[in-house]
Structure formats: structure tokens, C-alpha cells
Amino acid sequence: MAQRPIMNCYVIGDSADVAKTVTEYNVYAFADIVGDFCGVHLTEEYAKNTRFKKRIAQGTVSVGLPSTATGYMAAKAPQA
Numbered sequence: 001m002a003q004r005p006i007m008n009c010y011v012i013g014d015s016a017d018v019a020k021t022v023t024e025y026n027v028y029a030f031a032d033i034v035g036d037f038c039g040v041h042l043t044e045e046y047a048k049n050t051r052f053k054k055r056i057a058q059g060t061v062s063v064g065l066p067s068t069a070t071g072y073m074a075a076k077a078p079q080a
Contacts, residue, residue, distance in 0.1 A: 009076055016072040018065050022057045030061055 031037050036058050039046030047055040 009078060010073070014073065016069040018069045018072070020065060022061055026061065027055070027057050030058055034058070034060070
């Protein structure tokens with residue numbers, strides 16, 4: 001059985017940065033993928049009557065961004 005490499009390539013304070021402009025296409029594509037067609041995401045008129053006053057991206061779009069940063073960090077790991 002092969003041994004797993006020791007993950008000593010990380011130190012306290014390591015970081016990864018991700019920048020993403022969430023576009024209208026992203027919001028509609030995400031809605032199509034997950035089925036979240038809530039008006040606050042897709043309909044300006046609906047969103048005007050919410051506490052946000054304008055359309056917003058689905059919350060899980062922003063939750064997914066740390067996954068990208070984690071992928072950048074994983075790329076630093078030694079290859080087995």
C-alpha cells in the first residue's frame with residue numbers, strides 16, 4: 001500500500017486569492033443548473049420590492065468561491 005505524502009507544504013498564514021465578477025450570465029446559468037429561479041435573482045421588478053431593492057446573485061454562488069481558492073492551495077501540494 002502506497003503511503004500518502006505528508007502535507008508539510010503549508011504553513012500558518014498561507015493564503016490564496018480569488019477574484020470573480022459575477023455576471024448576469026453567471027446568475028442565469030447557476031439558476032438553470034440548480035433550479036433556483038427565485039425572483040430576487042432573476043427579475044428586477046420583483047427584486048425592487050425586497051430588502052435588497054435590486055437583483056442579487058444566489059448566495060451559494062459566493063459560497064462556491066472558497067472552493068476555487070482551496071483548489072489553488074491544493075495545486076501547491078506535492079504530487080503523489
